[in-house]
Amino acid sequence: MLEEILASELLTRVVAAVAEGSDRAGQRDEFSPIAQAIYLSHLEARNRVQAAILDxxxxxxxxxxxxxxxxxxxxxxxxxxxxxxxxxxxxxxxxGIDIERTTAHAKEFDLASTSPTRETVAWLTRASMTDAIRQKVAKNPS
Structure with missing residues (x-):
């Protein structure tokens, strides 16, 4: 259960960011309030998991x-x-978790957005993330 809360934080934050960005781009306030409420609830669960880990x-x-x-x-x-x-x-x-690190990734992404290899970089990033999470969360990593 604690694993799932930690792992699902990635999805929660990404969906909240996508909802906010989408609403801002479309000049509306449709999706972000819902995603923000879920995000805030998840932060509370995350804090409880961290307390359980510490204690x-x-x-x-x-x-x-x-x-x-x-x-x-x-x-x-x-x-x-x-x-x-x-x-x-x-x-x-x-x-993001670490604002400096997140900003550095944003700048790298902005620079790479014109690169002919950006699709390869995106594919490798997704593959690396999927493999890393699968190994840490799976009961019997292969």
């Missing part, structure tokens, strides 16, 4: 270490993905 409530030391590693990895991938979105709309960096 080691209901888990062993090795479980706490594993969950913390998963959290760190998810946070880095959040910054990569939000950075790509923020390459189109810099205000979206607020959905």
């Amino acid at each position: 080691r409530r209901g888990c062993t030391v090795s479980d706490a270490v594993r969950l913390n590693r998963l959290r760190c990895m998810i946070e880095r991938w959040i910054d990569v993905l939000i950075g790509q979105l923020a390459g189109h709309d810099l205000e979206l960096v607020r959905y």
